[in-house]
Amino acid sequence: MTPSTAVMDARPAIAVTMGDGAGVGPEVTVGALLDPAAYRDGRPVVVGDAERLRQAARALGVEADVVVVEDVTAAEFTPGRINVVDPGLLPADLPWGELSAEAGHAAHEYVRIACGLAMAGDVQAICTAPLNKAALHAAGHLYPGHTELLAHFCGVEEVSMMLTTPRIKVIHVTTHIGLLDAIARIEPGLVERTIRRGAEALRRAGNPNPRIGVCAINPHAGENGLFGYGEEAEKITPGVEAARAAGVDAVGPLPADTAFFLGGRGDYDLIVAMYHDQGHGPVKVLGIEAGVNITVGLPVIRTSVDHGTAFDIAGTGRVEVGSMVEALRQATELAGAPAPTGA
Numbered sequence: 452m453t454p455s456t457a458v459m460d461a462r463p464a465i466a467v468t469m470g471d472g473a474g475v476g477p478e479v480t481v482g483a484l485l486d487p488a489a490y491r492d493g494r495p496v497v498v499g500d501a502e503r504l505r506q507a508a509r510a511l512g513v514e515a516d517v518v519v520v521e522d523v524t525a526a527e528f529t530p531g532r533i534n535v536v537d538p539g540l541l542p543a544d545l546p547w548g549e550l551s552a553e554a555g556h557a558a559h560e561y562v563r564i565a566c567g568l569a570m571a572g573d574v575q576a577i578c579t580a581p582l583n584k585a586a587l588h589a590a591g592h593l594y595p596g597h598t599e600l601l602a603h604f605c606g607v608e609e610v611s612m613m614l615t616t617p618r619i620k621v622i623h624v625t626t627h628i629g630l631l632d633a634i635a636r637i638e639p640g641l642v643e644r645t646i647r648r649g650a651e652a653l654r655r656a657g658n659p660n661p662r663i664g665v666c667a668i669n670p671h672a673g674e675n676g677l678f679g680y681g682e683e684a685e686k687i688t689p690g691v692e693a694a695r696a697a698g699v700d701a702v703g704p705l706p707a708d709t710a711f712f713l714g715g716r717g718d719y720d721l722i723v724a725m726y727h728d729q730g731h732g733p734v735k736v737l738g739i740e741a742g743v744n745i746t747v748g749l750p751v752i753r754t755s756v757d758h759g760t761a762f763d764i765a766g767t768g769r770v771e772v773g774s775m776v777e778a779l780r781q782a783t784e785l786a787g788a789p790a791p792t793g794a
């Protein structure tokens with residue numbers, strides 16, 4: 452491919468971070484990159500370790516042409532080829548399935564490099580294989596998780612978690628905090644920012660005017676004061692109104708059970724859930740394979756698999772790669788085309 456055709460390519464470029472090299476990350480990365488759909492609509496490039504990817508391909512019993520590239524523009528997207536930006540951090544004899552500070556540090560660096568590519572406009576999305584929190588900590592990188600690491604490297608303070616399935620998309624106002632803390636944290640500004648982040652993500656994916664249904668907190672949205680202490684009027688309604696004033700087609704607060712019924716029927720493109728289980732429950736009913744976890748609010752879309760490093764089966768070729776295939780597909784779909792200016 453000549454440089455001029457590479458620049459003209461309308462497919463979004465995706466950085467795929469390999470995750471913790473001792474876990475199943477290398478295997479699911481190989482599986483996703485060899486999927487027949489991988490290069491159809493996108494240009495995924497791995498940030499990881501080339502030799503580890505070759506070992507993973509052998510574990511899976513598949514042929515892969517793993518090629519180290521200097522940057523995204525040097526990548527070529529022919530089926531069977533896997534392009535990798537490799538900072539050379541893993542020892543060739545790294546054991547599978549054992550906690551390793553070296554692998555933890557490498558996983559940290561893959562995320563750092565991917566965020567740099569995103570900030571430079573070289574990629575339009577990041578798709579992440581699982582890393583191991585304990586390995587990250589063993590390497591001295593004290594982050595609560597993957598999302599916080601990405602936010603740090605992208606210089607962002609607040610992000611939202613979205614779950615997407617082919618049938619329904621859900622964005623969360625709060626996620627990994629206790630339920631009492633979640634209710635306390637919900638306020639109109641946070642509700643408005645979450646709605647607007649969700650709308651922006653769908654617009655970027657090619658839906659110019661997404662219809663958004665916003666859940667209440669209490670049963671029946673409080674039933675005119677019968678349930679709860681007026682949380683809907685105090686915490687949610689002003690946020691929905693502010694988002695509407697900013698041009699977002701949002702309605703609510705709706706009784707959550709009704710909102711998911713209507714969303715599943717296709718009346719809404721996105722449901723806004725107030726807390727973790729309100730949004731996760733309906734998505735999980737649709738099957739764990741179907742759900743992809745998306746971080747919204749970074750300069751680029753980030754998707755991730757729904758499973759961890761699975762040290763118990765790493766390197767055996769027994770991992771199910773479907774979740775990573777779906778994560779890469781969603782990253783491609785939500786990334787949109789590269790901006791003409793590269794900005």
Ligand SMILES: [Zn+2]
Nearest residue numbers: 626627727731
């Ligand atoms: Zn969770």
